Amino acid sequence: MVLSRLLGVVTVGVLIVGGVATGTGTAAEYEQREVFSPDGSIGRVVVPVQEEAPAPRAGVRADVVAIQQTGPSSERFDLVFVGDGYTAGELGLYRQHAIDRWNEIAEIEPFKSHRQSFNVWAVEVVSPESGVSNDPRGTHRNTALNMTFWCGGTQRLLCVNETKALQYARLAPEVDQVIALANTTTYGGAGGTVATSSGGNASAGQIVLHELGHSVGGLADEYDYPDDQYTGSEPSEPNASVYTGDQMRQHHTKWYQYLGKQSPDGGVVGTYEGAVYAKHGVYRPTQNSLMRSLGHPFNLIGLDAMTTAIERKSRVASSNR
Ligand SMILES: [Zn+2]
Numbered sequence: 451m452v453l454s455r456l457l458g459v460v461t462v463g464v465l466i467v468g469g470v471a472t473g474t475g476t477a478a479e480y481e482q483r484e485v486f487s488p489d490g491s492i493g494r495v496v497v498p499v500q501e502e503a504p505a506p507r508a509g510v511r512a513d514v515v516a517i518q519q520t521g522p523s524s525e526r527f528d529l530v531f532v533g534d535g536y537t538a539g540e541l542g543l544y545r546q547h548a549i550d551r552w553n554e555i556a557e558i559e560p561f562k563s564h565r566q567s568f569n570v571w572a573v574e575v576v577s578p579e580s581g582v583s584n585d586p587r588g589t590h591r592n593t594a595l596n597m598t599f600w601c602g603g604t605q606r607l608l609c610v611n612e613t614k615a616l617q618y619a620r621l622a623p624e625v626d627q628v629i630a631l632a633n634t635t636t637y638g639g640a641g642g643t644v645a646t647s648s649g650g651n652a653s654a655g656q657i658v659l660h661e662l663g664h665s666v667g668g669l670a671d672e673y674d675y676p677d678d679q680y681t682g683s684e685p686s687e688p689n690a691s692v693y694t695g696d697q698m699r700q701h702h703t704k705w706y707q708y709l710g711k712q713s714p715d716g717g718v719v720g721t722y723e724g725a726v727y728a729k730h731g732v733y734r735p736t737q738n739s740l741m742r743s744l745g746h747p748f749n750l751i752g753l754d755a756m757t758t759a760i761e762r763k764s765r766v767a768s769s770n771r
Pocket of ligand 1: 484660670
């Protein structure tokens with residue numbers, strides 16, 4: 451997958467939800483970002499769209515190291531790490547953070563069985579200062595990608611200048627998913643075209659896994675908000691539906707062939723009410739998969755969607771490790 455296609459599909463975490471006209475005729479735009487809690491729960495918050503001046507062209511220079519290179523990028527899924535708040539003297543720490551986060555991802559299925567289908571790159575972005583802004587709140591640090599906690603007023607929401615992050619990421623041979631790592635041990639992250647994560651926090655890889663569910667598998671969010679009623683049409687994603695189990699069987703649609711099977715996240719596949727941000731009128735396949743809250747495996751439907759996408763891209767059989 452090339453970057454242009456990536457930009458077309460990885461939009462689940464960042465949706466423009468509306469504009470506010472002002473008296474001068476200019477408009478302020480807002481966007482929703484996924485935010486993750488240490489207890490595993492996931493939600494979305496609305497933040498103003500950040501002013502994102504691109505880095506000067508001459509400034510976009512960095513070495514790219516391969517965390518692992520298993521084949522030509524045209525036949526691999528290319529994960530690209532970019533780092534922020536790492537000084538020239540801290541690039542060793544950055545490489546270790548990238549390796550740790552990748553190892554955390556590669557322990558979870560379907561990545562575990564398909565580890566060889568991935569190329570993993572670390573772009574060695576050098577920042578003038580160590581650490582990122584608002585860590586703790588009120589501190590400002592001069593960094594290459596302007597990463598900051600307290601984005602939109604939410605402490606653990608870790609934002610990045612996506613324009614700059616993508617400029618650096620393109621130094622890698624190919625880009626399928628960009629992950630911006632902040633030089634911190636504080637828990638945080640965000641979903642979006644560029645997923646963000648704390649480089650030095652052992653739980654932060656879970657955020658990246660959830661985002662890969664969107665970008666690799668094309669999966670919907672399975673979390674909901676109390677009392678919200680779903681009023682939309684049938685979701686296009688494989689893991690959310692307005693149909694009950696009986697209706698799925700009747701119409702041979704969605705996960706009808708999976709109904710009643712055991713799922714890796716526990717329990718059996720069915721139709722559990724509550725998904726895609728609504729409590730009623732829409733169903734998810736299992737009680738609590740990684741698309742609903744962190745710290746759980748993907749469910750059977752998500753696993754199969756991701757495995758199909760990885761194998762289509764990589765042409766590497768899962769047994770060929
Ligand atoms: Zn999500």
